[in-house]
Amino acid sequence: MKEILKIGLDSVAPVPMHTDYNSAVFEGFEVDLMQEIASQLNLELHYEISLWKNILEKLYKGQLDMICSAVTMTTSRQRILEFSTPYLQFRLCAVVNRGTSVYNLSNFDHKTIGIRIATEAENYIMGKFPSHNMVHANRNDELYDLLLRGEIDVLIDDSPIAGGFLKKHPDLQIGMFLPQTHSQYAIAMKKGDTILRQRINEVLKHLKGNGFYHQIYKKWFNQIEL
Template sequence: MAWRACAVVLSLMSLVCGGLQARADPPPDTLTPGVLRIGTYFVNPPFEYIQDGARVGFEVDLMKEVAERLRLKPRFVDTRWETILQQMRDGRYDCIVGGITVTPAREKILAWSRPYMTTTLSIIVDTAKSPDIHGIDDLKDASVGVQAATTDYDVATRMRAEGRIVGVKVYPFARIKDAMSDLRAGRITAVMKVYPVARWFVRQTPGLRIVAQVPDAPQPLGIGFSKATPDLVTAVDRALAAIKRDGTYAELARKWDVP
């Protein structure tokens, strides 16, 4: 009789588990069924970059985790910052990432996930070239390097208009290393960059240091979508919430040393 009771219990468990699986949400609709097509650019460490020929970074791992929880296969498509927002608007991808700050202007053209990180803009200087710069108030005679079409650029041009810095030198997004080279050579006084990227470059380059965070300029980073895919946005938001809730996000943050 005992074996019959066990058989009944196992049968009931199988029916319950099968029913739960049957009721599980199907993968969300995407451009290619079963695939999450992700536009990005691998020139933005520690978010996404190339290391020893491999595509790596915090957001690479984060999006892989999101895709897995949605039962989708991630497919990263390399593009450029200067075109990625319009390409997403044109429906070239299911979503885009790349340390992208969610701004009111960008919310007008794309839908966005809830921010998975809110960070700051950092000021980097060369300690040998600028030993007397210790904060924002020391930048009045400074020229600051920024990347084109970024919130860094917007903030730096506003600071120039307010007389808080003298000049702004703009670099193509993929040439941030040129800004660091110019900083080391003394051709510019400082570089402004979102904190995780600034921190990565400072750790990679002896002599550079972060002297300040720009006040009143929070940087909420999110995943961008077409406004025509609200169900996908909702599904990704649920996955991000679960990733944070179960500790996976914290593990990835420790791995890539991001806040």
């Protein structure tokens, strides 16, 4: 009998990490990764959708067993959650309308910045530019629409997710990658779930050794600059 795990997913699909679970086709890098992990460990995955601002709290409270949905591994989060070995390196980037010049942080002066609530992008921008005009939103797609309409000047996003949106919106571009924002995605689990973490880490190591990881990395990030 398979062990059932409740897996948290961001309700705003961070393509190419994963698409909308309720769409006609549920796919993405993390979907492929978790399906193979589940197969190797004889797990049955039950996905649950949540707004990003609530998802980590649900895991902390034990309402979820795991989150594999573009979770940045940070020192503060490691104090309250368990994390697998990281499975993707990325950076924060500034997305602008094509033709807009953003080369360094001084170019952010007098610009309205869009950021998503409860993200590391929000923490970074609030720390760097506490007095700037900002628009905070629950959904990434809201920010991209605002940028296309000219209601914000720049938005900050994780580079893999920005790459997914840029494929849909050719009028947008990455203006710059933000300094000192090299980060990692990892699978988040409840604090104390060390046996599950160890099992997952062993599978991740195996998948990198047998070529599966490289195969899905190339499939989903071939044309995305991370």
